[in-house]
Amino acid sequence: MSTPSPYRPGFATQPPLLAGRQHLLQLVETAVRTSGNRRQSFQVLYGPRGVGKTVLLDRYAAIAMERKWAVVRHEARSPGDPIGAIVEQLHDCTGLTKKMSRELVELRERWGEESQTLNLGVYRRESKRERRDAIPIAQQFASAVLAVAEHCTKDRRGLMILVDEVQEVHPDELSVFGPIMQDLSRRPGLTAMIVFGGLPDTPGLVTDAVTYGERMAFHPIDNLDNDATLQALAGPADSAGRPFDGDALTVLADATGGYPYFVQLFGDYAWQASDGHARITLDDANRAIDLARHDSERGLYVARWKKLPAGEQTYLTAMARISTSIPVRTGQIADALGKPITALSAVRNRLLDRGIIVAPSTGHVAASIPGFLDYVLTVTEPPKPTERTSPSKKPTSTSPSSKPRHPGRTT
Ligand SMILES: Nc1ncnc2c1ncn2[C@@H]1O[C@H](COP(=O)(O)OP(=O)(O)OP(=O)(O)O)[C@@H](O)[C@H]1O
Ligand SMILES: [Mg+2]
Numbered sequence: 318m319s320t321p322s323p324y325r326p327g328f329a330t331q332p333p334l335l336a337g338r339q340h341l342l343q344l345v346e347t348a349v350r351t352s353g354n355r356r357q358s359f360q361v362l363y364g365p366r367g368v369g370k371t372v373l374l375d376r377y378a379a380i381a382m383e384r385k386w387a388v389v390r391h392e393a394r395s396p397g398d399p400i401g402a403i404v405e406q407l408h409d410c411t412g413l414t415k416k417m418s419r420e421l422v423e424l425r426e427r428w429g430e431e432s433q434t435l436n437l438g439v440y441r442r443e444s445k446r447e448r449r450d451a452i453p454i455a456q457q458f459a460s461a462v463l464a465v466a467e468h469c470t471k472d473r474r475g476l477m478i479l480v481d482e483v484q485e486v487h488p489d490e491l492s493v494f495g496p497i498m499q500d501l502s503r504r505p506g507l508t509a510m511i512v513f514g515g516l517p518d519t520p521g522l523v524t525d526a527v528t529y530g531e532r533m534a535f536h537p538i539d540n541l542d543n544d545a546t547l548q549a550l551a552g553p554a555d556s557a558g559r560p561f562d563g564d565a566l567t568v569l570a571d572a573t574g575g576y577p578y579f580v581q582l583f584g585d586y587a588w589q590a591s592d593g594h595a596r597i598t599l600d601d602a603n604r605a606i607d608l609a610r611h612d613s614e615r616g617l618y619v620a621r622w623k624k625l626p627a628g629e630q631t632y633l634t635a636m637a638r639i640s641t642s643i644p645v646r647t648g649q650i651a652d653a654l655g656k657p658i659t660a661l662s663a664v665r666n667r668l669l670d671r672g673i674i675v676a677p678s679t680g681h682v683a684a685s686i687p688g689f690l691d692y693v694l695t696v697t698e699p700p701k702p703t704e705r706t707s708p709s710k711k712p713t714s715t716s717p718s719s720k721p722r723h724p725g726r727t728t
Contacts, residue, residue, distance in 0.1 A: 319592045319593070320557060320558070320559070322557075322584075322585045322588040322589065323553035323554065323556065323557040323584075323588065324553060324580075324581045324582075324584035324585035324588060325581050325585075326578065326581040326582040326584075326585045327581070328367065328371070328578070329371040329372065329375075330372070330581075331372050331375060331376075332369075332372060332549065332553075332577070332580070332581055333552070333553040333556070334548065334549050334552040334553055335369075335372065335373075335376060335549075336541055336545040336546070336548045336549035336552070336580075337541040337542060337544075337545030337546075337548075337549070338369070338373055338376075341362075341373065341536060342376060342377075342380065344357045344360075344534075345357070345376075345377050345380050345381075345510070346380060348510055349380060349381055349384055349386065349475060349477075349508070349510070350384075355501065355502050355505065355532075356532070356533075356534050357534050358501070358509065358510045358511070359498050359510070359511050359512075359529075359532070359533040359534065360510075360511075360512045360513070360533060360534045360535075360536060361483075361512075361513045361514075361515070361519055361520060361523055361533050361534070361535045361536065362374065362512065362513070362514045362515075362536050362538050363514070363515050363516065363517055363518075363519040363520055363535065363536070363537060363538065364516075364517060364537055364538035364539060364672065365516070365517060365672025365673070365675065365685040365686070366516070366578075366672050367576065367577060367578035367579075367617075367686070368538045368539065368540060368576070368577055368578075369538060369577040370481070370514040370515070370538050371392075371481055371514065373514070373538065374390070374479045374481055374512060374514050377477065377479060377510075377512055378390055378477065378479060381475065381477040381510070384474065384475070385474045386469065386474050386475040386476060386477050386508075387407075387410035387411070387465065387469050387474065387475070387476045387477070388476075388477045388479070389403055389406040389407060389410075389476070389477070389478045389479065390406070390479045390481075391403055391406065391478075391479070391480050391481070392480075392481040392482050393480060393481065393482045393483055393484075393485040393486045394482070394485055395485040395487075397485065397486075398428075398429075399480065399486050399490055400428055400458055400490055400493060401425060401428050401429060403478065403480075404421055404424050404425045404428060404458065404461065405425060407421055407461060407462065407465050408421040408422060408425065410465060410469075410476075412468070412472060413465070413468060414468070417464055417465065417468065420461065420464075421461055424454075424457055424458065424461055427454060427457070428454060428458070431454050455492070455493040455496065456496065458493050458497075459493065459496040459497045459500060462476070462478070462497050462509075463497065463500050463501070463504075463507070466501065466507045466508070466509040467507060469508065469509075470506065470507045470508050470509075474508070475508030475509055475510070476508070476509045476510075477509070477510045477511075477512070478509075478510070478511045478512070479512050479513075479514070480511075480512075480513050480514070481513075481514040481515075482514065482515060483513040483514060483515040483519055483522070483523070484515040484516045484518060484519050484522055488522070488525065488526035489526075491522070491523065491526040491527055492526045492527055492528070494511060494527050494529075494530075495527045495528035495529045495530065496528070496529075497511070498511060498527070498529040498532075498533070499528065499529050502529070502532075511533075513533075516670065516671065516672050517669055517670055517671075517672050517675075518669075518670035520535050540574060540575035540576050540577070540685075541575040541576075541577060541580065542575060543570065543575065545575070546570045546573060546575045546580060547566060547567075547570050549577070549580045549584075550566060550569055550570055550573070550580060550583075550584050550587075551566055553584065554584070554587075554588065554597060557588075559588070559591060559594070559595065559596060559597060560596055560597070561587075561596065561597045561602075562596055562597065562598050562599060564599045564602075565587070565596075565597050565598055565599045565601060565602035566597075566602075568599060568602050568603065568606070569583055569584070569587055569602040569605065569606065572602075572606045572609075572610075572687070573687065574686070574687030574688075576685075576686050576687055578617075578686075579609070579613075579686070579687065582609050582612065582613070583605055583606065583609045586604075586605035586606075586608045586609045586612075587601055587602050587605035589605070590602075590604045590605045590608070610688055613688060613692075614692055614695075617686070618686075618688070618689055618692040619692075621673060621689070622692070622693065622696065625668075625671075625673070628664045629664055629667060629668055629673070630693075630697075631654070632650065632654070632661065632664050632665065632668065633668070633673070633674075633684075633690070633693050634693055634694075634697045635650050635653040635654050636650050636674075636682065636684075636690065636693075637690035637691075637693040637694050637697070638653065638694070639653065640690075641684075641690035641691045641693075641694060642690075643683070644677050644678065644681035644682060644683040645681065645682055645683065646680055646681055647661070647665060647680050647681065647682055648680065650682075665682065668682075669682075672685055673685060673689075
């Protein structure tokens with residue numbers, strides 16, 4: 318019988334080995350142990366899709382729960398009612414007094430009524446006056462959070478609030494976190510953490526909507542560096558009793574480009590390809606790379622490409638024609654399209670905000686996931702028989718020196 322794969326390709330699935338995030342986990346360990354370090358108590362984790370924001374938030378929750386903290390974990394959707402959902406979860410925290418429970422139930426009801434009148438995103442966005450009306454209930458929400466934090470602190474515990482996909486939260490709703498963070502800062506004795514996870518445009522959204530937002534700690538979540546990639550691939554295979562040969566590991570790590578989702582996907586294919594062997598060989602790794610790329614071409618790449626408007630596709634095509642493997646100068650893309658750089662900054666920013674590209678250094682852009690620009694060429698240009706091989710056979714696009722490791726906007 319074949320041994321089940323130890324890898325976990327997918328989204329929001331805990332990897333068998335969470336590599337390269339020790340410094341962040343350490344910060345949280347410290348923050349839950351010591352009250353008063355407010356900067357690391359309010360964090361924003363941001364980065365492109367598939368880099369591991371959700372699994373990190375889950376680890377944060379696990380660290381807090383180990384210390385018996387009350388944990389409120391919400392994944393925002395649009396349209397949705399994040400505040401209502403958070404109030405419901407606060408109500409479910411263990412050990413609350415009857416009075417607190419009653420107040421949270423009342424708040425939930427009031428919020429429900431309020432959000433029915435306010436929850437028309439377009440109407441709310443257009444009407445600044447509604448925002449003023451929403452403030453008293455926002456203050457009630459802040460008092461409720463503070464009361465629960467106070468209660469947990471007295472109990473020698475703490476309160477952690479995690480909001481994932483925070484870019485989906487309406488700015489009016491996001492703004493209610495401002496007074497909460499301000500109040501918590503004034504009371505350093507209270508143990509509480511607030512952490513947001515979101516796409517690369519999240520820092521701007523948070524600082525615009527939340528009064529206290531700019532004082533949060535912003536942590537970009539990047540692709541894994543080479544050591545972490547090797548660890549994330551080798552560790553699970555070793556533990557499951559079928560280690561990699563050295564050359565197989567190097568080639569596979571290189572092909573993933575350190576993109577965490579690919580680490581799990583390519584690892585999984587390598588595991589399947591080596592079924593029945595004692596070790597994972599170079600031959601297994603190469604077969605896995607072909608299969609994983611084929612899988613991505615049909616799934617991940619096509620899904621991302623199809624969602625993009627024509628202007629963004631044109632930008633990416635120009636970028637791919639210059640290089641599919643190393644960061645490209647934004648000036649070169651502008652030249653190729655015959656436009657000034659400034660005329661392309663809006664389209665470039667949208668691609669950065671969506672997490673399709675990253676800006677590894679000033680004036681340069683690169684694809685956030687390896688192999689994507691090779692795919693762009695295959696769909697935008699007819700294959701020329703002698704000129705280039707299919708990306709599924711071409712590992713050069715993901716050499717470690719060329720990987721984008723620093724998502725974020727530096728230009
Ligand atoms: N540090 C890591 N080491 C190894 N694998 C990881 C790591 N972080 C995430 N992964 C794997 O990457 C995949 C994507 O993780 P996750 O769903 O948390 O990404 P995300 O950033 O939240 O994506 P999205 O923006 O689409 O929600 C999962 O298969 C997960 O197991
Ligand atoms: Mg996620």
